Amino acid sequence: MSELSHDPEVLIQHYLEDRLTEDEAALLLELLQKPALGEADPLHEKLLHQLSMDAMLREVKAAASTSTGPVILPAAPSAKTKARFSFTTLTSVAAVAACITLALTWLFVFTRQLPSMADAEDTTAAVAVLSRGVNLEWQGESHTPGSPLSPGWLRLESGLAQIEFYQGARVTLEGPAAFRLVSSSQAYCTAGKLSVHVPPQAKGFRIDTPKGTIVDLGTDFGLDLNVPTAELHVFKGEVELHATGAAMKPLYEGQGMTLGDENQAFTANQAAFASLNTVDERTAESQRLAFESWLSSRPEWNNEASLQMRLDFQDPVGTRSLRNHAVKAPQVPAGSIVGCDWTEGRWPGKRALEFRNVSDRVRLSIPGEHEAITLCAWVRVHGLDRPFNSLFMAEGYADGAIHWQITRDGKLRLGIAGRDGHPSRDHDTPALFKPERFGQWMHLATVIDPVAKEIRHYLNGEEVARVPWLHVFPVRPGLADLGNWNDGGRSDRVAIRNFSGTMDEFMLFSRVLTEQEIAKLAR
Structure with a gap:
């Protein structure tokens, strides 16, 4: 007769191998009912883990033994198998096993629900961020530097606001201005003076106005809607001007165009618009x-x-x-x-x-x-x-x-x-x-x-x-x-x-x- 083991790991192994003695079964049940206080890895968690691993190994073994058909788990032990402990102890351990099985079932259902829980994570509608601001005075809702911006109107009475769209475009807005964010690649402006930098990653960024649409092809440009004729200045690269009631016109570095009824060409003037350096200097001074x-x-x-x-x-x-x-x-x-x-x-x-x-x-x-x-x-x-x-x-x-x-x-x-x-x-x-x-x-x-x-x-x-x-x-x-x-x-x-x-x-x-x-x- 083998010596009684008091090692919980050995008891679990004997249980999984169907060779747990009556005394070992009684000891395992006692340990499961009275887990050690402060133990880093409680016995019931170890048993749960071992049962899970054992079930997976059985499935792998069964799958490897057959080439077609469903996976078949090994049959229950034969009635001829010699019982090594009493019926009372067997029912006690079976009750513990049933509880563990229930826990495994709960764990399986819980993990199946994890994707749906992930779907409920926090979301945001923001499409841009107000990265910097100088002497900002807002009409209506106010915004401070660092604020994410969702689609909607920004009404700037005075000051400089630098807006960075999530797709990469950067707009420097000078008040007074009325500027509406549409998406991370589109805006609508009815008043204001702004300069725009569009890196290659944001190619196609567009600004709609009452007098036409500007589509950027990866460039720097300025737009002044505070003058009667409304002016587009291209500082670098190329933009497409889709003026209201006129065919699309490409504009290149150094070129400018009015957006009125009659589009008139002129030489672009970058100095008339706030630059990144201007924002830095004014921010530091503010x-x-x-x-x-x-x-x-x-x-x-x-x-x-x-x-x-x-x-x-x-x-x-x-x-x-x-x-x-x-x-x-x-x-x-x-x-x-x-x-x-x-x-x-x-x-x-x-x-x-x-x-x-x-x-x-x-x-x-x-x-x-x-x-x-x-x-x-x-x-x-x-x-x-x-x-x-x-x-x-x-x-x-x-x-x-x-x-x-x-x-x-x-x-x-x-x-x-x-x-x-x-x-x-x-x-x-x-x-x-x-x-x-x-x-x-x-x-x-x-x-x-x-x-x-x-x-x-x-x-x-x-x-x-x-x-x-x-x-x-x-x-x-x-x-x-x-x-x-x-x-x-x-x-x-x-x-x-x-x-x-x-x-x-x-x-x-x-x-x-x-x-x-x-x-x-x-x-």
């Missing part, structure tokens, strides 16, 4: 002025009486703390940096911290309780990898603690922990942070207003949600993390809620900021 304006506004905010904390992230690179610039709150200490790396902020010369790993955070302490609070931050979201992505979260979650975060489905959330018998409650916006917004600098603000009994959320200076605050009581920032969370030692394992992105300014006020003040901070 960023410099914006940075200088921000620097000059710092004393005004630093001396605000209600300001409890202002981190401007302009601390020396390499330091592991962030100075609190709130002049009237000397009791609030500097923030302590854990993990985060220094990086560039909104403008050249503006510093920021990047939050990437589960350890990254800035440790804060804001003592006291407050009837009203306004939270503000400039952030750039890289992704929403977790159910809850922390912006500012008090340690633990009790007695009026506040949790400011972004949910996985893109909602800006302010959670207020219950106190004095009142329950905890979340106050959410609609979904704001979709993949199209990732990588863009955004100003976020949330107001706790005890007088109006509501929570108000703002994105880039505009209100996006107001939610009733049902139970008004003082809230408590206390010990907190910027970009992360600590549960206050309630357990030996903490939920992963770290922020994935960049932050270059954070402010906390102990009063309600007005819409005008928030809009000013968002500029």
Whole structure:
């Protein structure tokens, strides 16, 4: 009689080979019912894997043994086969096998559903991206550099907008302009001045106008619809002009043509249109002025009486703390940096911290309780990898603690922990942070207003949600993390809620900021 084996791998092998003894069967059943705690690869998963492999090997063997007809699995063991264990043990193992078979069936059905699950992945209608912009003033919906653009109208009152179509064409639009995106290779323009670069990959890019259509054959050209006659200038390569009521005319480098009732030729003038260098120069100048304006506004905010904390992230690179610039709150200490790396902020010369790993955070302490609070931050979201992505979260979650975060489905959330018998409650916006917004600098603000009994959320200076605050009581920032969370030692394992992105300014006020003040901070 063979010696009883206690090795789970051997027991599984004996079971698959139909030579499991009664004692081994009893031991295997016991191990299956009581898996080892903390084991990296539980026994039931090993058995499931081995059964799956065994089934596949049987199919391969059966297929190899016959040249035609369906695959036939080996027959069940003969009744003459000597039983090596009791009927009770056999039924127990059979029950376990039935459960595993059910699991295999579920696994098979689940994997068959994977393609349909993949079909439900996020989609986008965008056909271009606003790659850069200088002094942009929009009529109607506004767009910031980095924004994907879906088919529809862009109405630019002033400024320069550089649009890169997904097929490769680049359009530099000068306001005032009315420009409609049709597809990744087509646009329609009724007003404006624009220059177009079309690489070989985007050959055939076309722009329709009320006075005709321009089809590019791989070139650079300019189009001015703000002059009475409307002018087409070809800087390089060849384009086709399909003027309304006239035959197609090819135009080559250096040639120009009016788009009026009578097409008149002239010499193209590239200097009259914004070039790539012009956009670069104006962008750099615009960023410099914006940075200088921000620097000059710092004393005004630093001396605000209600300001409890202002981190401007302009601390020396390499330091592991962030100075609190709130002049009237000397009791609030500097923030302590854990993990985060220094990086560039909104403008050249503006510093920021990047939050990437589960350890990254800035440790804060804001003592006291407050009837009203306004939270503000400039952030750039890289992704929403977790159910809850922390912006500012008090340690633990009790007695009026506040949790400011972004949910996985893109909602800006302010959670207020219950106190004095009142329950905890979340106050959410609609979904704001979709993949199209990732990588863009955004100003976020949330107001706790005890007088109006509501929570108000703002994105880039505009209100996006107001939610009733049902139970008004003082809230408590206390010990907190910027970009992360600590549960206050309630357990030996903490939920992963770290922020994935960049932050270059954070402010906390102990009063309600007005819409005008928030809009000013968002500029």
